[in-house]
Amino acid sequence: MRVTNQGMRDWFGMFPSSTFADDSCHLIAAMGNTGVIESNDGLVIYDLPIRQYGKKVFREIREFTDKQxxxxxxxxxxxxxxxxxxxxxxxxKEKNWEMPKIIAHENCVRRFEKYKLLDKYHDWLNKQQFASVSGRKQKILVSAHETLDPTIIMHGNEVQYSFKLGDCTFNIYHDKGETDDSIWLWVPExxxxxxxxxxxxSFPNVGNPYKVQRYPKQWAIAMEKMMKxxxxxxxxxxxxxxKGKEKVKDVLSITAEAMHFVHDEVVKRLNESKWFEQIYHEILEIYPEKFKKHKYLRPMYGCVRFAIHASYRLYHGWYNSGNPTDLFPAKSEAIAKEFLRLNSEENYIEHAKKLYEEGKLQLALHILDIIIKGTDEMHNKILLEALNLKYKILKQKANDETSFIAANIIDNAAYQIKEKIKDLKLN
Ligand SMILES: [Zn+2]
Incomplete structure (x- = not known):
């Protein structure tokens, strides 16, 4: 799995921190980044990293300033x-300083509440999303029950909150994008x-398969506001x-363009009464080369395939296919058993192998699932063969996959199949 390439190392904060604007501003690299703005009346910190990197970021800041x-x-x-x-x-506490003011959007407060409600569920999801870096057996990624709660809360669609500290002005804007609680900062000085x-x-993390609705169109609008x-x-x-006006403008505008493109192409096809499958494949066919080639749209975490889902789900419920067979389907195991009554497991496995040899990996997976789901004999030789081939295909797909999230989903399934193979061999 490609978690060691430069793009992913950047994502995990494995690059040097930066100091700029006459040494008054700093990007402290971690997962994710922390921004530090030194005013002559103290520090403003934009974002704190993952709990495990807190000390690293704190120490780095204290190497260049002792301001409050x-x-x-x-x-x-x-x-x-x-x-x-x-x-x-x-x-x-040590220095007996006053607590800093903590600024967030009201949806961030709701998010913290949600994390408390669904802590085990989110832990389970995040272990899958980050399995290749956090390991599958790690106890808890982050305890959602311990939060440093906001004290200044931006409400609803309130677009701007501003304050001054020393020689700097801080203008904060709310826009939806990856989340509904996003706020971004502009320091004009x-x-x-x-x-x-x-x-x-890289390509926006819009349409993460595990997570709630995200906002491609509003993402584009946020980029355009930043460009101004x-x-x-x-x-x-x-x-x-x-760094540099032209570079900043370029990354914002290409991101806005890509988000408008995916969103608008989905909307156009919804208005042509098309269903998800057709929309999905058509948009992948016409996805422009200039987006594929742009460094800041690399599909290494999010990807266009996810973004199509996100755009569709903005306007559509869960009935995706337009085929009433799929409205209240039978159990997939029951369907597979019927296929196996029509044609033998031997024929299916031979056909799956042929598809595999022809490089038709996705089709091979669909055929293998008929054997895997429909066969319940514990000692079935063909079942083992099907599981082994599925394992091999998933490992290959995970290795070829550019999106970290997709690669983890595929690799996790491969891991579970490996465990199942071990169990079957023991029984
Ligand atoms: Zn992040």
Missing amino acids: VKFIIYSHGHFDHCFGYAPFIEEI KRLICAGDLMVS KNAEYLIPGHGPLI
């Missing part, structure tokens, strides 16, 4: 943007935008500092 932290802004409530607060709070995960230095600022610097949620 006055404000902490959460770009959104994901666990890699606001959970690494412990060392900062320890310092505040420093010509700096802190974007949070509205910019992840004519910023010199942009701190992304993940990846190195984006």
Whole structure:
């Protein structure tokens, strides 16, 4: 699985931190990035990393300044943007400082509530999404029950919250994108935008298969609002500092263009009364080369395939195929058993092998699933053969897959099949 390429190393914060704007601003690299703005009256911190990187980020900041932290802004409530607060709070208590003001959108508060309600479920999901880096047996990725809660809360569609600290102005805007609680920061005196995960230095994480609805169209609108600022610097949620007016404009505009494209092409086809499968394959056919080639649209975490789902789900319920067979389907095991009554397992496995040899991996998987789902004899030789071939295909697909999320989904299934093979051999 490609978790060691440069793109993914950037995503996980494995690159040097940056200092810029006459040494008054800093990007501290971690998972995700922390932005630090030094005013002459104290520090404003935009985002804290994942809990495990809190100490690293704190130490790095304290190497260049001993100024008090006055404000902490959460770009959104994901666990890699606001959970690494412990060392900062320890310092505040030690020095008897006043607590910093914590700024977030009201949907971030709702998110924290949701995390508390669904902690085990999210832990289970995140273990799958991050299995290749966190390991499958790690106990808990992040405890959602311990949060540093916001004290200044932006409400509804309130578009701007501003404050001054020393010689700097901080303008905060709310826009939906990866989440419904995103807020981004503009510091005019420093010509700096802190974007949070509205910019992840690769294809936007819109349409994550595990997670709730995301917002491609509004993402594009957020990018266009940022473009109007004519910023010199942009701190992304993940990846190195984006520097220079032209570069900042280019990454914002290509992202906006890609989001408009996917969203608008889906809408056009919904208006032509098309169902998901047709929409999906048609858009992949026409997805422009300029998007495929752009460094900031690399499909290494999110990808266009997910974005089509996200756009469709904005306007459509769960009945995707237009075929009433799929409305209230029978159990997949029962369907597979009927196929096996029509044709023998031997024929299916031979056909799957042929498809595999022809490089038709996806079709081979569909055929193998008939054997795997329909065969319940514990010692069935063909079942073992089918599981082994499925394992081999999934490993190959995970290895070829560019999207970290998709690769993890596929690789996890391969791991489970391997466990099943072990069990079958033992029985
Ligand atoms: Zn993030």
